[in-house]
Amino acid sequence: MIRSALSYPSKKNLVLQCLRRMSSLVSTSVSEVHPGVAHVTMHSPPVNSLSLSFCQELSQNLQVIHKDKSIDIILLQSDIPGIFSAGLDIKEFTQPKERLMEFWTAFQQLYIDLYGASQTTIACMEGSAPAAGCMLALSCDYRVMTSNTKAKIGLNESLLGIAAPPWLAQQMMDTVGSRVAELSLWRGTLYAPEQALAIGLVDELHENPRERALELAVAEFQKIPRQARAASKTLTRQKRLKHFHQERQADLEHFVNFITQDAVQTQLRGYLQQLAAKKNKK
Numbered sequence: 001m002i003r004s005a006l007s008y009p010s011k012k013n014l015v016l017q018c019l020r021r022m023s024s025l026v027s028t029s030v031s032e033v034h035p036g037v038a039h040v041t042m043h044s045p046p047v048n049s050l051s052l053s054f055c056q057e058l059s060q061n062l063q064v065i066h067k068d069k070s071i072d073i074i075l076l077q078s079d080i081p082g083i084f085s086a087g088l089d090i091k092e093f094t095q096p097k098e099r100l101m102e103f104w105t106a107f108q109q110l111y112i113d114l115y116g117a118s119q120t121t122i123a124c125m126e127g128s129a130p131a132a133g134c135m136l137a138l139s140c141d142y143r144v145m146t147s148n149t150k151a152k153i154g155l156n157e158s159l160l161g162i163a164a165p166p167w168l169a170q171q172m173m174d175t176v177g178s179r180v181a182e183l184s185l186w187r188g189t190l191y192a193p194e195q196a197l198a199i200g201l202v203d204e205l206h207e208n209p210r211e212r213a214l215e216l217a218v219a220e221f222q223k224i225p226r227q228a229r230a231a232s233k234t235l236t237r238q239k240r241l242k243h244f245h246q247e248r249q250a251d252l253e254h255f256v257n258f259i260t261q262d263a264v265q266t267q268l269r270g271y272l273q274q275l276a277a278k279k280n281k282k
């Protein structure tokens with residue numbers, strides 16, 4: 001069951017229209033949030049892995065919010081305890097070519113919708129964010145992570161026998177600097193919260209990231225004029241997005257050619273078995 005709940009106080013009709021269009025959505029609840037602040041809550045048990053449908057749904061939710069001028073801050077969060085997002089759904093990697101293309105196109109679109117959002121975005125991470133889970137966080141403007149040491153964040157793709165796409169590697173470089181990114185990419189390092197804070201991968205640790213994110217949104221970010229926040233964001237992200245659009249097709253082709261190699265498929269199946277074995281040992 002997938003649920004990516006969109007909740008904010010205004011424009012209820014718009015939200016409900018959107019929710020009706022998305023047949024996979026099961027929640028249409030509108031919770032009380034501060035004016036101008038929207039919560040996007042991921043709920044796709046067990047680990048918020050990004051399947052094709054989940055990527056599409058998140059994108060659609062973001063696109064609806066983008067059009068709503070009354071919203072100027074988005075808080076991205078998960079309601080699965082201990083998990084922000086486990087990254088891409090690894091089972092998607094074993095699908096036929098056409099499906100792989102659809103899947104990667106949806107993942108690219110999610111990047112565009114989140115990284116390119118004109119609103120201010122805050123990732124509230126109450127749990128782990130490996131690989132594409134980390135991409136979600138890196139695409140936000142600000143990252144608040146739980147101080148719980150069980151949570152981990154980073155780009156661990158190399159440990160699955162794959163590599164992050166160039167635009168995701170670039171996000172890491174932009175955030176932590178080239179050398180730290182380079183080392184962490186080839187080692188596949190997953191950082192504990194204190195380490196992530198030390199290298200600048202997250203901006204703050206807090207025992208209650210949701211509470212802190214809302215406080216930041218209202219007490220700090222909303223005090224900065226909205227158009228100034230949006231313009232600053234354009235300054236730093238426009239070039240990356242333009243480049244991404246130019247390379248989008250090549251990125252898709254590279255992904256499909258790479259992931260369908262026998263050696264990569266064998267490695268991925270082995271990784272899935274490791275995950276299952278770990279679960280059985282619990």
Ligand SMILES: CCCC/C=C\CC(=O)SCCNC(=O)CCNC(=O)[C@H](O)C(C)(C)COP(=O)(O)OP(=O)(O)OC[C@H]1O[C@@H](n2cnc3c(N)ncnc32)[C@H](O)[C@@H]1OP(=O)(O)O
Binds near residue numbers: 162164258279
């Ligand atoms: C060229 C390609 C570039 C690709 C760019 C990005 C790549 C990716 O994002 S690949 C995904 C990388 N993600 C991971 O490596 C995370 C793997 N998962 C974990 O480490 C743990 O599951 C996690 C810490 C997130 C949570 O731990 P637990 O709470 O202990 O849960 P379990 O490990 O028991 O898992 C429960 C259940 O979920 C399945 N699972 C976990 N992660 C994924 C995933 N990414 N995709 C699909 N399925 C996943 C896991 O196998 C268990 O399944 P069941 O046994 O069927 O219950």
